[in-house]
Amino acid sequence: MTPQDAMKVLLMLAEVEGEDVALESLCIAFGVEVPQELRGLEDLPPRVALAHAYARREPRSSLKAAASEVLRWKIEAGQGPNHSSGKAGRRDGPSTL
Amino acid sequence: MRAYPRMIRRGDKFDPIEVARRTEEVVCRNGARKYTAFYATGVYGGIATGYAVGCCLRCFFCWTDLSRDFPEAYGDYYTAEEACENIVRAARRWRVCKARISGGEPTLCRKHLLELLELIEDRDEVKLFILETNGILFGADESYVKDVAGFKKVYVRVSLKAGEPEAFEARTGASRDFFELPFRAVKALLDSGARFHVAAMTDPRIMPSEERERLIRELAEIEEFLAVNLEEEVCDPYDGTLARMKFYGLDPLEFFRRKAP
Numbered sequence: 001m002t003p004q005d006a007m008k009v010l011l012m013l014a015e016v017e018g019e020d021v022a023l024e025s026l027c028i029a030f031g032v033e034v035p036q037e038l039r040g041l042e043d044l045p046p047r048v049a050l051a052h053a054y055a056r057r058e059p060r061s062s063l064k065a066a067a068s069e070v071l072r073w074k075i076e077a078g079q080g081p082n083h084s085s086g087k088a089g090r091r092d093g094p095s096t097l
Numbered sequence: 098m099r100a101y102p103r104m105i106r107r108g109d110k111f112d113p114i115e116v117a118r119r120t121e122e123v124v125c126r127n128g129a130r131k132y133t134a135f136y137a138t139g140v141y142g143g144i145a146t147g148y149a150v151g152c153c154l155r156c157f158f159c160w161t162d163l164s165r166d167f168p169e170a171y172g173d174y175y176t177a178e179e180a181c182e183n184i185v186r187a188a189r190r191w192r193v194c195k196a197r198i199s200g201g202e203p204t205l206c207r208k209h210l211l212e213l214l215e216l217i218e219d220r221d222e223v224k225l226f227i228l229e230t231n232g233i234l235f236g237a238d239e240s241y242v243k244d245v246a247g248f249k250k251v252y253v254r255v256s257l258k259a260g261e262p263e264a265f266e267a268r269t270g271a272s273r274d275f276f277e278l279p280f281r282a283v284k285a286l287l288d289s290g291a292r293f294h295v296a297a298m299t300d301p302r303i304m305p306s307e308e309r310e311r312l313i314r315e316l317a318e319i320e321e322f323l324a325v326n327l328e329e330e331v332c333d334p335y336d337g338t339l340a341r342m343k344f345y346g347l348d349p350l351e352f353f354r355r356k357a358p
Contacts (some may be wrong), residue, residue, distance in 0.1 A: 011326065014326065021142055045141055048141075051293060074327070075310055075313055078301075
């Protein structure tokens with residue numbers, strides 16, 4: 001898999017769960033290997049990890065290319081499942097873990 | 098002087114910069130800021146949180162408690178040192194290494210925020226500090242973005258409320274003249290090399306699909322990656338949300354009966 005393809009997969013997986021699990025857990029759940037460019041960011045939530053990677057020079061070009069491919073899909077997919085409703089433990093506010 | 102805006106009704110309109118200034122008069126005092134609680138919660142996989150008082154928008158779907166609308170009645174003042182200690186204590190207690198300010202708008206009380214971020218930089222317990230903002234004050238003063246982008250642990254989440262000026266005014270109460278400010282904040286964050294992503298309230302019960310598409314395209318004009326990495330929010334029936342919807346003229350029962358995507 002090229003770095004661009006790997007980033008494309010991750011951008012799409014972040015639509016399934018982008019904030020509330022670690023990137024590593026998401027990758028394990030979907031049987032995907034964490035790309036070399038995202039090593040060291042596995043503990044972060046997927047979107048946060050992707051944004052960190054984008055801020056680095058090296059992975060940026062593959063992320064840019066992947067984003068171009070995914071954009072139309074994102075628009076046409078409508079609002080994805082990546083939201084707070086119905087997720088156990090997702091409710092925000094003064095509670096405890 | 099105009100009355101301080103609290104919950105909005107349809108057609109209400111105000112200047113969010115003026116509301117920010119007036120809110121700061123209430124929630125900031127000598128470098129201290131009002132908070133109602135320090136805790137940890139499960140979002141972001143577990144995060145220590147300082148719940149700050151006060152905001153410069155009045156979104157009818159907002160999930161926060163009534164401290165947003167009545168900042169004078171809620172919370173206590175905490176210096177940056179006290180806020181940092183409380184956040185770190187929550188992080189230690191719940192064994193999490195991420196932290197944030199949530200509830201109100203964290204960019205109010207600039208001096209307090211910058212002092213807090215400075216202190217967080219030196220605390221090993223916190224590896225990542227997430228700043229959840231509506232982007233109004235960042236868009237109004239790009240030097241503020243540069244100040245924040247300089248911190249190594251800071252990560253910004255900018256939350257957009259609308260994809261067009263009229264909808265921005267209708268949902269937030271802030272005049273449509275200020276619609277571009279959050280987008281300006283996004284551009285400034287990109288230019289300053291900050292680590293951030295954009296979120297938007299694209300719940301189809303609130304935002305029509307055409308507006309959602311316009312918003313994504315506008316983000317893509319800035320940078321395609323930001324559009325693709327967009328976090329799409331859904332409105333949940335928190336107590337504050339229900340009260341605000343009712344005041345706004347919506348029937349919350351009917352609203353939430355409609356199926357979320």
